[in-house]
Amino acid sequence: MKLSLSLNNVRLRNKLLILYIFSVFLPIVLTNVIFYNVTTENVRNQRMKDISRAVEQINNEFRSEVEDAVTISSVFYTDYNLNEILERDYQEPAAYVEAYDTYFRRILNSYTPVYASIQNIKIFVENPTMLHSGGVGYLSDEIKQSDWYKLLKERDNSYPIFIRTQQEDIYLKNDNSTSRNTFSIISKMDYFESKNKWQKFLKIDLKTSTIDQIFRNQNLQGNIYLIDDKGKVEYTTDPEVDWSKKSLAFDELVFPKDSIEFPSTNSYVSYLENWRIVGTISEEEVLKDVRQSREFVFVLACLNIFIPTLIILWISRSLHERLVRILQHMKKVKNQNFDTIKQGESLDEIGQLTSEFNRMTIQVKSLIDDVYIADIQTKTLELERRKAQLNALQSQINPHFLFNALETIRMRSLIKDEMETAKIIHNMAKIFRTSLTWGKDRVMVSEEIEFILCFLEIQKYRFEDRMNYHIHVDPSAKECKVPKMMFLPFVENASIHGIEPLRQGGSIQVQVERDADTLIFSIRDNGIGMNDQKVKQFYGYLESDEELGERIGVQNVIYRLKLIYGDRFQLLIKSEPGEGTFIRVAVPVEI
Numbered sequence: 001m002k003l004s005l006s007l008n009n010v011r012l013r014n015k016l017l018i019l020y021i022f023s024v025f026l027p028i029v030l031t032n033v034i035f036y037n038v039t040t041e042n043v044r045n046q047r048m049k050d051i052s053r054a055v056e057q058i059n060n061e062f063r064s065e066v067e068d069a070v071t072i073s074s075v076f077y078t079d080y081n082l083n084e085i086l087e088r089d090y091q092e093p094a095a096y097v098e099a100y101d102t103y104f105r106r107i108l109n110s111y112t113p114v115y116a117s118i119q120n121i122k123i124f125v126e127n128p129t130m131l132h133s134g135g136v137g138y139l140s141d142e143i144k145q146s147d148w149y150k151l152l153k154e155r156d157n158s159y160p161i162f163i164r165t166q167q168e169d170i171y172l173k174n175d176n177s178t179s180r181n182t183f184s185i186i187s188k189m190d191y192f193e194s195k196n197k198w199q200k201f202l203k204i205d206l207k208t209s210t211i212d213q214i215f216r217n218q219n220l221q222g223n224i225y226l227i228d229d230k231g232k233v234e235y236t237t238d239p240e241v242d243w244s245k246k247s248l249a250f251d252e253l254v255f256p257k258d259s260i261e262f263p264s265t266n267s268y269v270s271y272l273e274n275w276r277i278v279g280t281i282s283e284e285e286v287l288k289d290v291r292q293s294r295e296f297v298f299v300l301a302c303l304n305i306f307i308p309t310l311i312i313l314w315i316s317r318s319l320h321e322r323l324v325r326i327l328q329h330m331k332k333v334k335n336q337n338f339d340t341i342k343q344g345e346s347l348d349e350i351g352q353l354t355s356e357f358n359r360m361t362i363q364v365k366s367l368i369d370d371v372y373i374a375d376i377q378t379k380t381l382e383l384e385r386r387k388a389q390l391n392a393l394q395s396q397i398n399p400h401f402l403f404n405a406l407e408t409i410r411m412r413s414l415i416k417d418e419m420e421t422a423k424i425i426h427n428m429a430k431i432f433r434t435s436l437t438w439g440k441d442r443v444m445v446s447e448e449i450e451f452i453l454c455f456l457e458i459q460k461y462r463f464e465d466r467m468n469y470h471i472h473v474d475p476s477a478k479e480c481k482v483p484k485m486m487f488l489p490f491v492e493n494a495s496i497h498g499i500e501p502l503r504q505g506g507s508i509q510v511q512v513e514r515d516a517d518t519l520i521f522s523i524r525d526n527g528i529g530m531n532d533q534k535v536k537q538f539y540g541y542l543e544s545d546e547e548l549g550e551r552i553g554v555q556n557v558i559y560r561l562k563l564i565y566g567d568r569f570q571l572l573i574k575s576e577p578g579e580g581t582f583i584r585v586a587v588p589v590e591i
Contacts, residue, residue: 012319012320012323013316013320016312016316016319016320020309020312020316024305024308024309024312025305025309028301028304028305028308029301029305032297032300032301032304035297036294036297039297040287043287044286044287047286047287048260048262048286051220051222051262051279051281051286052262052264054219054220054279055220055224055262055263055264055277055278055279056264058214058215058224058264058277058279059264059265059266059276059277061214062211062214062215062226062277063266063269063272065117065206065210065211065214066162066183066185066206066271066272068115068117068118069115069117069118069185069204069206070160070185070271072115072118072121072185072204073160073185073187073202073204076107076121076123076189076202077187077189077191077202078191079107080192080195081103082103082104082107083189083191083192083195083200084195085099085100085103085104086123086125086127086130086189086195086198086200087127087195087196087197087198088127088129089127089129090129090130091129093131096129096130096131097131100131100134100136104135104136105134105135108121108134108135116207116210117206117207117210118204118205118206118207119182119205119206119207119208120204120205121135121202121203121204121205122135122136122137122202122203122205123135123136123137123189123200123201123202123203124137124138124139124143124200124201124203125137125138125139125198125199125200125201126138126139126198126199126200127198139199139201147163148161148163148165148184148186148203149201151163152186152187152188152201159187159270159271160185160186160187160271161185161186161187161271162183162184162185162271162272162275163183163184163186164181164182164183164184164228164234164235165181165182165183165184165205181208181244182205182206182207182208182211183205183206183208183211183234183235184203184204184205184206185203185204185206185271186201186202186203186204187201187202188200188201188202189201189202211235215235215237216237220279220281221281221285221288222279222280222281222282222285223236223237223238223279223280223281224236224237224277224278224279225238225241225250225277225278225279225280226275226277227250227275227276227277227278228274228275229273229274229275231249231250231251232247232248232249232250233247233248233249233250233253241253250278255280256282258282258283258284259280259281259282259283260280260281260282260283260286261278261279261280262278262279262280262281263276263277263278264276264277264278264279322351322354325341325354326341326353326354326357329341329357329361330357333361333364339361340357340358340361340362341354341357341358424457424458424461427454427455427457427458441483441484442481442482442483442484442590443481443482443483443484444478444479444480444481444482445473445477445478445479445480445481445482445512445519446473446478446479448482448484448485448486448487448488449471449473449478449510449512451485451488452471452487452488452491452510453471455488455491455492455495456469456471456491456495456508459495459499463499463500463505465505466499466502466503466504466505466506467495467499467505467506467507467508468505468506468507468508469507469508469509469510470507470508470509470510471509471510471511472509472510472511472512473511473512474512474513474514476514477512477513477514477519479591480514480519480589480590480591481590481591482519482587482590483560483561483564485557486521486557486560486561486585486587487510487521487523487557487585489553489554489556489557490521490523490554490557490583490585491508491510491523492553493553493554494508494523494525494527494581494583495508495525497527497528498525498527498528498529498580498581499525499526499527501527501528502527502528506525506526506527506580507525507526508523508524508525509523509524509525510522510523511523514589516589517588517589518586518587518588518589519586519587519588519589520584520585520586521584521585521586521587522582522583522584522585523581523582523583524580524581524582525580525581526579526580527580527581528577528578529575529576529577529578529579529580529581530573530575530576530577530581531576531577534575535573535575538554538558538571538573539571539573541554541555541558541559542558542562542571558571561585561587565587565588568587568588569585569586569587569588570584570585570586571583571584571585572584572585572586
């Protein structure tokens with residue numbers, strides 16, 4: 001309810017703006033932001049999975065090539081005939097050549113064509129009776145200083161080892177082989193206890209080109225690192241790292257801050273234990289697809305905002321302009337300018353409202369011309385008629401000729417020294433002279449009291465000691481104005497109908513007071529009083545709207561007060577037979 005009231009005080013344009021912001025703009029912006037973030041996260045996660053799978057695939061292919069070499073190594077390791085040939089003492093070179101050609105050469109040459117990744121197979125022996133050539137090398141002191149020999153001697157088991165051959169490794173003295181920087185599988189040949197007279201070592205070299213092909217075959221926009229069990233970089237596709245000339249620790253390499261690592265390990269593989277392959281790629285490259293679609297998302301969001309905005313502006317402008325036009329014409333109607341709205345007819349609610357407004361404006365203008373003006377004329381005639389009635393009432397109470405007659409009698413009384421009679425006649429003349437003042441409808445309270453005093457003096461002259469009177473006027477009320485002869489008929493009624501019938505006479509008390517914005521006249525007599533029917537008759541004059549006709553006196557006064565004050569005056573009458581009468585009249589103060 002409070003929200004409804006608060007929105008009722010908001011202008012239509014602002015309401016439409018609020019509707020647009022919360023129903024169009026914010027939902028579209030939030031939807032596109034959420035869509036972009038969710039899409040980015042999904043693409044990032046998918047890209048991370050793809051890269052992890054690619055690195056894992058590189059690791060699997062690399063391990064597969066190494067396993068091929070290990071498989072060959074196992075065959076040589078368990079070949080009894082081969083071990084027996086390597087342990088035999090040859091008295092003559094011809095005997096060795098015969099054994100070499102018969103078995104040894106065939107077994108050496110049978111694997112190299114099959115496994116394309118195998119570059120060279122060589123057996124190093126201490127047997128001095130063998131010729132050191134054609135895949136057989138002498139285990140010299142220089143060979144014994146090599147890393148792979150030392151590593152094998154350190155181990156107690158017979159598992160083969162995987163190692164990168166350094167450039168200082170020399171297979172045989174004066175050997176001109178160029179395969180100095182490759183990876184090799186090396187193992188002891190001590191499977192048969194009876195054939196361990198001489199030390200024998202098998203060394204299988206892998207082709208570096210095959211390793212390069214494995215590590216560069218994947219479509220990764222990053223670098224691949226082969227790290228040994230000591231944390232050294234044994235191979236990498238990173239052109240910034242010279243892995244072939246010096247050994248570098250992987251942890252010492254410096255990568256960009258947004259680089260992400262993708263490790264792949266070789267668990268449960270003894271000859272590759274603690275070796276791992278790590279791929280590094282920048283986060284920007286991971287999110288490249290999303291970055292490329294950023295402009296598309298932005299353009300789509302702009303279209304989603306721009307097109308609804310144009311439609312809403314178009315519709316809101318149609319609503320707002322026509323409603324403002326109707327409001328402007330309503331204000332003109334308030335100033336009695338009855339112009340109709342000039343615009344093409346439309347079938348929506350505002351168009352219907354405009355048509356109804358034009359119809360109402362024409363009808364109101366017609367009513368004003370035909371009814372209101374005629375009614376004003378009728379009211380004017382009624383006012384003139386009532387004004388004539390008031391003048392007629394005054395003429396009924398105040399006959400002009402009596403004034404002249406009384407003045408003549410008063411002058412004669414003065415000539416004859418009849419002073420009391422002259423005074424009474426003077427009072428009557430004052431009353432009649434005042435009633436003849438036609439242009440003066442309002443008199444001051446002091447003037448009205450003077451009329452009352454003149455009338456009471458005349459009555460006292462008539463009744464002598466049978467009537468007494470007392471008049472009290474509030475000083476603050478003397479300057480107030482009232483209708484002429486407003487209270488005199490009540491005094492006359494109390495004197496003639498209340499006191500005169502009493503043989504012993506009576507008294508009249510007149511009081512005028514001011515209470516804030518109200519003027520209060522009251523009269524009390526101890527005359528014969530009135531019964532309930534007579535009191536109701538007086539109150540009935542307040543409700544009656546009949547023509548006054550020839551009626552005068554109290555009814556005349558009540559009728560005049562109704563004409564002048566409407567319901568703003570009050571009349572109170574209290575009377576009982578034999579108990580006298582109290583009348584109170586309250587009217588608004590006029591200065």
